[in-house]
Amino acid sequence: MSQPLSGHLLRGHHRDWQVLPAEGRDHISGRIKAGRSRPGVTRFDPRCFLDEEDVLIELALLGVERIAPVYRLGPDGTRVHGFIEGVPLSALRPPGSPLTGGELDQLTALFGELARIPPVAMALVHRCPVPGRPRTSRDFLRGLVAFTRRRVYARHGRPLAGLFQTLGVDPDVLSVTSPLTREAARMTNRPFCLLHGDLHRDNLIVAEQDGQLWTIDWELAMVGDPLYDLATHLHLMDYPERQQQAMTLRWAGAVEERLPGAAEGLPRDLPRYLAYKRVQSVFTDVIRQAVAVREAPAGQLAERLATAGTMVSRALHRAERPLGLGRVPSPGVVEGVYAAFSAGTPMPPAPPRAKPEPAKARRAAPAPPSAAAGRAAPAATRRAARATASPRERSGSG
Template structure:
């Protein structure tokens, strides 16, 4: 059993009869995915991951297949291999792996848009990259920041995250180049990639969406924690793969990548602060507060420039803010 932010996964053997019924090799293993009830901190425009996988698996072989969807849970094919996070827990992953990632993004961009599930009402029009960015900003402000201010507002204020942080970001970032929209995974990082015999399988498609491909690249660069040179190389490989796949138009205005990187750093400060606060146990020791304070200060340091924050509060101030928040919210539940 493996528990993530959004699902609990149970790896189970499939008996002979069930395997035949599902069209998989006898006694193969399957993965039962059960969605968790979580507080929303990241966009999820398609509630059924199975609907996305049905489309993706028709075009990309190296992804799990949804074998059966039962509404409250689903059964997926199990991809053997080692998680990339085990092979490369940190640092750069090497040219071969980055090239494989670039080919994956190009293959994802090749999936026909008309096969994707319907988009939510009011979704930005195809090519409206600025409207797409503003949708992401508004989601962060309305559904993450403001939606949790009743519970976390005093903590945000105490660690010097202003109430108008995302509004400031929105005003400062505009003028994006129009790019055609494509399917995006939005969460390609070390723990969502399985490696076997040199091939990569990208799993966990529950956060997939339809939008500007530069957003997919930006989330990948940040969540992989590449060094500066590796980020630049990965960006070059991404562009080359897109051109080879006939998607050169998606590389227009590549300077906009800096804006999406800034957004990724900006939006993460809210869930990072909330999760750090909720990581403090019910009966904490001094080290618990210090560790949580270090996570909060790191998040604020990363978001300082894109959110135009005045300063990073010192450790003492953050620990004091955490102690006050913890005393008032000791019995509260956690976001996903």
Template sequence: MSGDAAVVEGPLHGYHHETYVVPLPGRPGEAEPVRWKCREPRPGLLWFDRRCFASEEELLRALQGRIEGIPDLIQAGSAGLQRFIEGETLGTLYGSGGGIPSSLLGQIVSLFGQLARVRPDSLTAERTCTSVYRAAEGDSDGFLERLILFTEEEVYQRNMPDFKGLFYDLGLDGASFGKLREHVSGLTRRPFHLLHADLHRENFVVDGVGRLWTIDWELAMFGDPLYDLATHLYLMRYPRDQEDRMIEQWRRVVTPRGSDGWEKDLPKLLAFKRAQSVFTDVIRTALSLEEERTVDASLLARAGDRIQQVLNAATVPLGIKVPAPESVTAALGRWYEERAESAGVMAGAAVPGGA
């Protein structure tokens, strides 16, 4: 495409896609070349969230003119390319747990308002969610039930062959989902609209003039608007005063009735996010050990600390009793040794707590 392989950048860091950046001549009126992203899904990856649109590029094309600050698109032969947004991610500029400038907070609020105007019957992009995972319009309880069902079937049960012993050692079993359903049931009905469903600091890019761009729309879906807010708050880790401001301003821009019952339901949706993270973070943390050249006691202890934190945060919604830190570390050690032995690979170092 570029005519010079030396100017192609990549593959860029990313979990779900292999991504390359290609400079191409600008459009009329653009004197300088413009960089575009060429992406292909990585094969054989674990997906921890539903994908409800057939194509991210098709969705972005349908949202042009309706949502501000999203990547432009071009078609280069058979490849659909997204414009590479030049700037820094919000996470690079303002790390997790820190506040962000009011001007950027206002742009996020504006994004929520624009999303609220995209209703299920107003978008032509092809949707792929099966009926099993798609709730009836306004059925917030049914929407959350299908998110729980996806986590139970596609994250917990699907990965059971590889993680059964580790789940058991951490006190995670099928009964956890029954307790979770009981804890979060009884949501107020709210009209559905488009959700980004992954609004965290690395999916916002700030350009050179302070404009906020929103990227990575592959987890977008239609559903309960309060879920998008809960996911955003959970991932952003705002300081308390800024979190309160975000909630207040979000309530002003969602559709009529879009914030009904928020005081009662927001804690339930945040509890679901904490519970969901237990299963995804346990799997990701365990698999990250296999990427290390050596796994020693210090590395295991740090991985155990990460798992301990997510377990502690979800004790109430999952109804679990969290093992002691040394037991969590030992469980990880046993899992790692068993995986290494089954693959015919010797562990890089003695692992404490191993079988």
């Protein structure tokens, strides 16, 4: 996600960007942007590639369209991106609003393009150690839960254990015996392909040049289960319910055409990935907002406390069921929790936890499709789409 700072500066989660004219460079048309890593930024998602530029170059070689070109400048070959002139889709279609049919068509085509890129096509730039790479969808989800447990909570959230406890969040939701992890063992295995990993309204640019959607911010791209890319997209896009259902059906048809088997088990497994994404967002937002509040200048503390209240309460609301919350604290209550955290005073008691669901209810799931969802089970796919509908909220993890 990129947010304007001032003038020709842009701030992303992981890098700051300077937008510059390409004067005197005949091989470049338009402006360019040069990135600089932001030191000390906490990463909440696994990464398969060291540099976004590596991904963009490979995509260009594979014929993927409407992505930023990469150029080398100067004697040291510094790599910069072509700047896509336009506005983020979020500026025209705010979260919760529907997209046009043409915009849905373009997103569907993008998912189809990604489905045709197998892991071997990215082998030269894939940096994850080969022995540790997941081979099945089951291992893929287990690995995601383990990453959030070890690399997010254990490294950055454990010092905030009191904050999580006060908000009613039990870190054991990420344990190896948790329902999230147990559900991973029930996943249908699907063939892997390239994933964008962070496809939301701020990472889609409506270009001035042609009015088409251009895709930016490939830093969280990875190789894995294509259904995870759909779950991440639905979680971040905040579609109206009917359009979420339509996008799920479109996705199933597009990926099955390019990668047979990619939509197998969709009705059962999409809710599993969405449960993980909602839990992951809680850990991400609790930690990010704690850092923002802790580092707030005195004049900005009230504003950051209000933001923390809104963001964390919404994330908790979306993850209410997988977290087993009995009552979700309101934005005002969460703001009070963060105010006490900031002041170092005792925090209010945690909300009550929900009673465990009966084992039979926990095992209940939509009936699996009789064949790949994209070609023979549209009714089952529609049931899955309805089951994944969620309250309006956009909580990023990238």
